[in-house]
Amino acid sequence: MKSHTTYKKLIAKTVILSLLASLAVAFIYGVFIKKRAIDDLARVDARKTSRLAFEALYSAMEKGWSKEELDAIIVRLNKVEPNMRINAYRSPIVAALFGDREADKNIREHDSMVMSAMKGEEILTGDDEIRYLYPIVVNQECITCHTNAHVGDINGVIDVRFPVANLKISLTTMINSFIIFFVTFTIMIFAILYFRLNALLVQPINQFIGMIQEIISKNDMAKRVSLKTKILEVKNIESHFNKMLDSIQDYYEKLQELSDRDYLTGLYNRRKFEEFLTYEIKRSLRHHHQFTVLMIDLDNFKYINDTYGHASGDLVLKEVTSIFASNLRNADVLARLGGDEFAVLLPETPYENGYAVVEKLRSRLESTPISLMFDQITLTASFGIAEYPEQGENIESLLTGSDLAMYKAKRAGKNTIARADQSDQEMAAEIQKKGEFLRRAIDDDCVEPFAQPIYNIQTGELFGYEVLARIRDGKRYMAAGQFIEVAESLGFAPKIDQIILTKGLNARGHKGLWDKRFFFNLSTKSLFDGAYVNVIQAHYGKDPKQSNSGVSIEILEREAIHNVNGLMDIIEEMKKIGISFALDDFGSGFSSFVYLKYFDTDFVKIDGEFVKNIAVNEKDRIFVKHIHQIAKEFGKLTIAEYVEDEETLEVLKEIGVDYAQGFYYGRPEPLI
Incomplete structure (x- = not known):
């Protein structure tokens, strides 16, 4: 295992290493300076001292002093600097003329350096003690007294010795x-x-x-x-x-x-199913074989949800998945497209064989009882078949064909099988029929606003309402899910939005609910048309005491995906006049997190499919927790949908979700 060091230790090691290196440099440089001092500074000082000593002796010799008096001068010079010693030695030339001294003779014969200096060589030696030998060269003036000498001869040597410590280095x-x-x-x-x-x-x-x-x-x-x-x-x-x-x-x-994958059943979702379908089209085109696409819609599934609750409805969907999967081949692809709608891809299966598979699925579903609470129910479904390439040569035509066939089976009395027909006029007639119904509902003022309360989870106080569209049909009311798609396809959605927005805001003002926030769902066309702005501003003006606040528009992913940039601009402009926005059904689409990044909304409504089972499903709880945490990081408030019991509410409260709506707090009720 490799040993590691901390950053502090690294700095400490580096500083110590640098210090040691600098001390080494200082030592080397000190030796260099010392050598230079010996070679240069000592030579200068010694030469200067030797010259002074010579001049002093020469001055005395000019006056005719005896050799004893000259020795006395040497003694006095040595007293000036106690650590310095100066000696003068006569050369053989001077000794021959003025007499020799035993000490000088002994030095000349035994001291090699003195012998070298007597030959005119200037010598500097020593480590701890400097010794400098200065030869006295005969010049013209010296010949007057030293008659036996010639110019250039050596008359003597001055020997100067002093410690290295006495060297004087310049500033x-x-x-x-x-x-x-x-x-x-x-x-x-x-x-x-x-x-x-x-x-x-x-x-x-x-x-x-x-x-x-x-x-x-x-x-x-x-x-x-x-x-x-x-x-x-x-x-x-x-x-x-x-x-x-x-x-x-x-x-x-x-x-x-x-x-x-579909989170509830584990089946492939629509996006993945379309990938398989694309691949199968390419494969079939290459190998020239047929295949079949099935579209399945459970009959009267809404009754199960309304009667037994959504939890029981989820259990039924899982049981249906098990029934379908157990009666299909391994190569077949089973997918849940959403709600109670399923799709099946039967590779290399022509219509006749595909019909046999569908009949098997229909029969097994009809004959298999499903245990539900203290009851047992049987379920049926409507099946639509489209064959490649007879009913379509691309994804759109195959899905549309099987979908139309499934609606044909519904109209035929349910629990039946229908085949797609490219010239099918019945579907167009059905849409036209629904369109006439919507037109009459608008003209007869049968479009009514319902409101579902939204509560603050932490305080238990009423926070506001989501305003929902309903159509009065005799003594019953139709929910938006039963007519909104047809309304959008026929262009009735903006008119319905205008009616619900106007009636909802009027009810808010009439009931004095100015302190409660109202949430409205608008279609794509209404959002980009902008007519709703005048309605909301007129509502604000009815009570001058109130600020421009309290109205929020909910955005669905299917509205956002068509014009992201345009919707970003709308949100930015509307927020300036006090209209806020909420991301609805957050988490239902994989791109929801992208919209959270780009849309400056105030609220995030967590899709009820993740909320309703949160008390018993760990995965749902994790998902809701992360959605809430991410929303908080973006500075947005969270609203949980489908809160149907106290256990679910307690989990949401523990997670920290801000607001909630659902049957636990109240069902949608008429607002006027």
Whole structure:
């Protein structure tokens, strides 16, 4: 196992290393200065001293002093500087003329350096003690007295000795030496810091950045970072980053699964089913074989939800899934498109064989009882068949054909099988019939606003209402799900929106609910038409005491996906005049998180499919928790839908969700 060091230890080691290196440089430089002092400074000082000694002796000799008096001068000179010794030795030329001295003769014969100096060589030696031998060269003036000498001869040698410690170094030399040492030390410190930090810190960080860029560019969540470094902090960054990648990869895989699979039944969703269908079209085109697409819609499933509750409805969907799956081949693709609608792809299966499979599914579903609470129910479904390539050669035509066939089966009395017909006029007639019904409902003022209360989960106080469209048909009311698609396809949706918005706001003012927020659902055309703005502003003007607030528009993913940029501009403009927005059914589409990023909404309404089973389903609880946390990070309030019991409410309260609506708080009721 590699040992690692901390950043503090690295700095400490670097400083100590730099200090040791600088001390080594200082020592080497000190030796150099000392050598230079011996070679240069000592020579200058010794020559100067020798010259002074010679001049003193020469001055005395000019006056005719005896050799005893000259020795006395030498003694006095040695007293001037106690640590310095000066001696003068006669050469053989002087000894021959003025007489020799035994000491001088002994020195000349046994001291090799004196012998060299007598030949005219200037000598400087010594480590701890400096010895300088200065030869006295005969010049023209000396010949007057030294008649036996010639110019250039050596008359004697002055021997000067003193300790190295007595050398006097000039101030300039000291300053220059200090500057050189300081500059060298600084350069060395920075060089060591640069190379050490570059190798142990900068290079690993650059490597880290490069790996992150590679992960981003290749979208490779399986890749992990591995840094070559001895610094513990950098290694910890690597470890924590890899752990974060583990979490992201796990979350990404879960999201990928959610994007491919229906969370309730585990079946493929519409998007994945369309991928399989695209692949099968290409394969069939290449190999020239037929295949069949089935569209299945459960009969009277709304009755089960209304009678037994959504939890029981979910149980039924799972049982139906099991029945269908157990009667299909491994190669067949079963998908849940949404609600109680299923689809099946039968590869390499012509219509005749496909019809037999459908009849088997219909019969098994009809004959299999499903246990529900203290009761047993039997369920039927309507089946539509489309064959490739007879009923369609692309995805759109195949899905539309099987869908039309399924509606034909519904109209035929349910629990039946129908085949798509390209010239099917019955569906058009059905749509026209519904269109006439909507037109009469609008003309007869049968479009009514219903309101479902929204409560603050934490305080239990009433926060506001979601206003829903209903059509009065005799003594019963039709929910929006029964007519909204036809209304949008025939262009009646904006008119219905205008009626619900106007009646809803009038009821708010009439009942004095100015402190309650009202949420409205608008179609795509209404959103971009902008007529609703005048209605809302007129509503604000009815009570001058109230500020421009309290009205929110809910946005569905199917509205947002067609014009993201345009909707962003609308939200920005409407917020300036006090109209807020909410993302509805958040989490139902894989792109919901993208809209959270771009749309500046105030509220996020968590899709009820994730909420209704939160008390018993850990996955739903995790999903709601993360939606709430992400919404909070973006500064948005959360509203949970489909809250039908106290257990669900308690879980939402624990998570921290802000508001809730559902049967537990109240069903939609007429607002006027």
